[in-house]
Amino acid sequence: MSDLKGQLTLRGVVVGCVGCVVITASSVYTALRMGALPWPIIFAAIVSLFFLRAVSRGRSTLNEANVTHTVMSSGAMVAGGLAFTIPGAWMLGLADEISALDLAVIAVGGVVLGLVGSVLLRRHFIEEEGLEYPIGQAAAQTLKAGDAGGATGRRLFGAMGAAGLYALLRDGLGVIPSMLAALPVPGVAFGIYNSPLSLAVGFLVGTGAVLVWFAGALIANFGIIVGAPALGLCDVATAQAVVSSLGMGLMMGCGVAVIARDILPRGLAGARRAWAARRDAAGVVGLTAASAASARPAPGHARRRSAGVAALAVAAVALAAATVLGLPPAVAAAVVLLAFVAAAMAAQSVGQTGIDPLEIFGLIVMLLIAAFADVAPARLFFIAALVAVAAGLAGDVMNDFKAGHVLGTSPRAQWVGQAIGGVVGALVAVAALEALLAGYGPDAFGPGRDFVAAQASVVATMVGGIPHVPAFAVGLAAGFALYLAGFPAMMLGLGVYLPFYLSFTGFLGAMAKVAWGRVGAWRRRGMAPEERAAAEAADEERGLIVASGLMGGESIMGIVLAMIVAGGALLS
Template identity: 65%
Template sequence: MKPAKGQLTARGVAIGCVGCAIITAASAYTALKMGALPWPIIFAAIISLFFLKALGNTNLHEANVTHTIMSAGAMVAGGLAFTIPGIWIITKANTVDWWEMLIVALAGVTLGLVCTVFMRRYFIEDAELEFPIGMAAAQTLKAGDAGGKVGKQLFGSMGIAGIYTALRDWFGVIPAMFFGNVPIPGVAFGIYNSPMLLAVGFLVGTASVVVWFAGAIIGNFGIIVGGSGLGLWDTATGQGLASSLGMGVMMGCGVGVILKHILPKALSMIRSGAGAATFGSTPSGTSRTNTAPTAGRRRMRLTAGIIACAAAAVALLLCIGLGLDPFASIIVVLLAWVTTAMSAQSVGQTGIDPMEIFGLIVLLIVAAVSNVAQAQLFFVAGIIAVACGLAGDVMNDFKAGHVLGTDPKAQWIGQAIGGVLGAFVAVAVMFVLVAAYGADAFGLGGSFVAAQASVVATMVSGIPSVPAFAVGLAVGCVLYLLGLPVMMLGLGIYLPFYMSFTAFLGAMAKVAYDLACKRRRAKLSPEQAEAKRKAQDESGLVIASGLLGGESVVGVLVAFASVAMGLAL
């Protein structure tokens, strides 16, 4: 079956690839700098529709496939950024070759792509999960197609944030931190002077950021300041307890995902496996058993053969390229199927993809059953994190395509193009950043907090407080099962306080913006008020996305320029 005409186009691929390179570079920088990575799908959807309309007539399907290409590399960058810097954090040296990072990225991309072929029908059609990010992308494309000038707002906010970042990081005329000299033992207090982090707080959602900030209060002022003030432990011990508790809570969230969403549906997923291994959709009101069974079986056998060959190629690549023993390579490939299913289920129900947690789970399993060197354990976590990140992005895009009626094969080809391109771009950006800033710039005390990679590094090198980690694991699992945003709580406990505080201020800016917009709509009719509300929500989303993208892009350009000029940042 060929992709439907007018969906996967040459101009769409060109626009998607340019956007993919920019968004992937910005995402790598964002993930390392902020310890978080908002989904870029809505941002990519807006950009895709804008440029396609500028070039002439287009349709929602072409825009959907184009934004699929554009957003694919972001989660590849996230998977690498959330794991590989752990090696630099432990060794304080750049001991990873660029080609090793590229093998990790390409292996993860391949596994993510082949797994989504198998999973698409179950998660998108049979399970009918919400996939809130994918739904939002579909609605954004519909709204953008109906009208609205977003280009001026988007590029204007990107330009402002970019200039601001250059003045701060390149020219040094703007401080990086406000109130950073407030003397609170053990607490990195301050307001990070970052349009990007404010935008993250604006975009993530007020309730989630409040939980994030509550975690920061608990970790910093409850455990570190409060505990040391009461004489229960010293400041250094309090910091170890807080980081261990935060890691445990985030890991508990991953366990909760498995218990709540994966295990109860494992049997039905296996039963649906054969039918899921195709791209075709079943029209409503028809039975699959009535449709060309012989041709269907041939198609399924061909798909299964391609998947088996791809999986075997990845296992061989891991053995030869990364030096993993055959047993460990087989474990990684097999568990990729399990973890990508976990990722799809989590994204479908919550919109959250804890890819590094899934990578860490596989890392621990491999370490327990195989004699693998420390650096190779990070490679294992990176492969799984990339595969899970890409799988989450693919399934979001498939959901948007299902809502709009886009050909899933065209979308999958777009994902493959963007994923492979994103692997090369992400590796280049990370290699340039470590060359520009040095390996000691990564970690909680450095320029790049790399929070998730710090978690992985700590798990590999030794947890500061095993009891605190165990408590966090149990609490995180229970709270997730109760439906609370526990991942954000753990992130707040673990991250430096200034990051959580700045994101909180961004969320408060969202509250103020919503209140101001509500007052402006007070005298309008209900129909006018609703139309105005949608326009105001879109404006806030576009401007915040521009601030995030502007600082991310210029931050990467500053790093590239410093390497080219031989400067130390």
């Protein structure tokens, strides 16, 4: 437990849980009212650092603040997983078939699956693949700048203030538009999202990855949605169905490949090593009890015990899904297994783009189950919500792990903090949803209503099945093969599926990074090699700090505006 000391503290847990309640409740309202959910991680990092410094009289550490913000931000994605799926059932008149107990089982079960999945994924994506995780990096830079101050702090918080003011003018006051250069292209959401955060994501992710992302968007939107109807091959609606199914298939195939190639072999190898160690220790003749005990490696024993606990937790979720939620046992087992695939998809998507389309992952699994099993409509929403919560929490945990990797925080301390915050957030999210349903009624949810619940509306529309099964099958096979070949299939799939304006804005952010590099190279002309290398590193750091500040400012303002709107609704 030495790695928890000084990082996971009682004061940190208390501060984190109080913040988790506020952020989770506002996240439920924001997701339903605005159809969006900004990452709360950077907001939570600043609040955690401020309050810890206040209650500890300046004696808290960055690692304690990092673990505290992990607790505080945990419930937001749990709230998103429920809010982006369950209201779709209310829109279809199924509110009476969903109880508060059902929602609690879904929320807590999704938290458990997301936590277990993050344990399996952390080393691969954080240490071996070294994915960017721009949101996690931004949180780490925010904590470092808040602790150090000076020029770095001024640079980061200056960018943060500018982006926050911009978001206020756009979302709070409506002074500036949210979309620029919008064109009426049939079937294509063409435009530039007027978002500093989206530009910063493209800047931080890396030019090569963003080019693949943008290539997927070009192929899908102009090659298929525009091109196919122009050639007389199909109408726009059919082309859109092909694109959405192809994108889902690419992402699912990539997620399956991650599990098959990178996760399962490591787990099986670890199990074989543990079994061999146990067999060797038991087979040594003449050893005393003490020497036999010492021959068995303690770390292997700890790993086996952890694996056993994880297996029991997963089995408990499957049992709860089968009994409380009324899913057939085979379906419950399949959902649990596919939730791990979704967690891998979310971890890779967040690591490469900073985007966690958790409702898409829930939708993919729901459609797969619906294609092969006869499941009642309300139970299909249970499946989508359970997977969406697991994928959302996995993405959030991996962001936190990235911040911890940068700051040197104990992964175990962060994981325990995430577990505490995840359970608190699950209960708060369920209570918030139930309160909104009781206060407004099911007719308040849907397009043109008080709560637009855009993502849940899509889920409700898709309950009928996969829009274009052949395209999904092609995408599934292609995603699996491309990942095994070393191609970033997840980035391609996201480009195919996401609205074009998001991909275009990310591409412009990557081009801004290219321009930044060119300007820096021009300024470094004539320098000595050592001086040039130092100046290049300084330029890269400045770009990282400013981009992190832009991300943080917009996300913080999004949370603040959500709290204002939610508070006003409660008072009225």
